[in-house]
Structures are given as C-alpha cells and as structure tokens.
Amino acid sequence: MENKSLFENLTFVTGNSNKLREASQILGCPLNQREVDGLIEMQTSDVSELVIHKLDQAYEVIGNPVLVEDSGLIFRDWNGLPGALVKWFEKSVGCAGMIQMLDNFSNREAIAICYAAVRFGETIKVAKGEAHGTIAFEERGTSGFGWDTIFVPEGSEKTFAEMEPEEKNAISHRKKAFEELKRMLNV
Numbered sequence: 525m526e527n528k529s530l531f532e533n534l535t536f537v538t539g540n541s542n543k544l545r546e547a548s549q550i551l552g553c554p555l556n557q558r559e560v561d562g563l564i565e566m567q568t569s570d571v572s573e574l575v576i577h578k579l580d581q582a583y584e585v586i587g588n589p590v591l592v593e594d595s596g597l598i599f600r601d602w603n604g605l606p607g608a609l610v611k612w613f614e615k616s617v618g619c620a621g622m623i624q625m626l627d628n629f630s631n632r633e634a635i636a637i638c639y640a641a642v643r644f645g646e647t648i649k650v651a652k653g654e655a656h657g658t659i660a661f662e663e664r665g666t667s668g669f670g671w672d673t674i675f676v677p678e679g680s681e682k683t684f685a686e687m688e689p690e691e692k693n694a695i696s697h698r699k700k701a702f703e704e705l706k707r708m709l710n711v
Contacts, residue, residue: 530711531555534591534642537563537582542669543593543698547640550693550702560585569607571596575639575650582643589644595697597671599626599659600633607637610671619663619674632658636675636684638701642709649708653700668692 531551538544539559548555563585566577575594582590596608606613606622613622626632634657641650656678663673665685672684677695684692693699 530709531591534589535582535586536591536593537578537586538593540669546689546693546696546698547593547702549689550699551706555591558586567609569596569604569609571608571637571639572650572652574608575641579641579643579648579650589642591640591642593638593640593698593701595636595638597675598635598637599629600635601626601629601631614670619671622671623659623661623663623674626659634659634675636677636697638697640698640701640705642705649705651701651704651708653697653702653704655695655697655700 532553532555534556536544536547536555536557537560538557544555544557560582563578563581566574568574571594575592578592578594579590582592594608596606597610598604598607617625636655636657638653639650640653641648657676660674660676660683664683665673665687667687667689668685672692674683676683684696
C-alpha cells in the first residue's frame, strides 16, 4: 500500500460528521467513513482504554484496515475527569454546567486529549495528541463542536469554537494525534 493512499484505504469508524470533517482536513485526504451500530462504548474516563476497546470492536465488524479516534477533556483539579466521559457530561449538564461545576476550583487548567488508532491485521498503532489550556468562564464561539465553546488552548485568547477551522486544526489535540499516527506509519 502506498503511503500517500494509506489513509484513503482505511475505514474511519465514526458516527460524528464533525470528527470526519476535521480528520479529513488534517490528513489532507478524504476518508472512508462508516458508522457501526452496536459498538459498546466502554464507560471509562481513560481515553486510551476507550480507543483500544473501540478499535477491537470495529475490527471485528469491519475487518482490515480500520481507523478509530476518540478524545476527552481533563480538568487538572478533577484528577482525570471528565476525560472520555466528557460526552456524557455534555449530554447531562452541558458545557455551561461544566463551567459552573468548576466555579469552586481555583485551577481552570485543562488538557484536551485525543487518541487515533489503526489496525491492519495484527498490526496496531495508537497515537496520542494533547493540547493544554484552560476552561473559559462562559461559552464562547459558534464554530467547532462538543466542548469547543469552553476550551481555550495555551497561547490563545480564543476558545476552539471562536477559531476558524484551519486555525483550530493547526494546534488541536486531534491534529497532534493524527500527525503522530502519520509519523508512526511513515506517511
């Protein structure tokens, strides 16, 4: 398989069209996407554990080769939470609720974390990307998705949701994970 077409030959297992769009922009090529019903999303705050579980399930359904990605948001004072559970926090209390839950904490530092993983037969590669920053005091911006309205990356005054897609994709946790994956695969 040529390196140039490596990602084009993968099936990216995601039901999230925003992740598909960002990953395609970051990798510079269209990705084959497939939503797989029945994948059981493990309930853990550990994003790396979640992505390996997802990769194994996706491979069982689709076969070779497969790509999965998952991300999370870690609040420094919450000892790893919400992590991969941030999606459930968003659904239950929303981004405004997470901001409010941080009101009694002096440290608003956070880490956006992403793991991207591929499997070709028995070959598995897992890459990690992080973006350090803080949690805003209010939701800001209309671009992006999920918790982009509350995460302010280091060196910026803007939340991810206030940035143009190209600006976010140049510094995001997802960009760093996919760049690391490309390095690991010699692409």
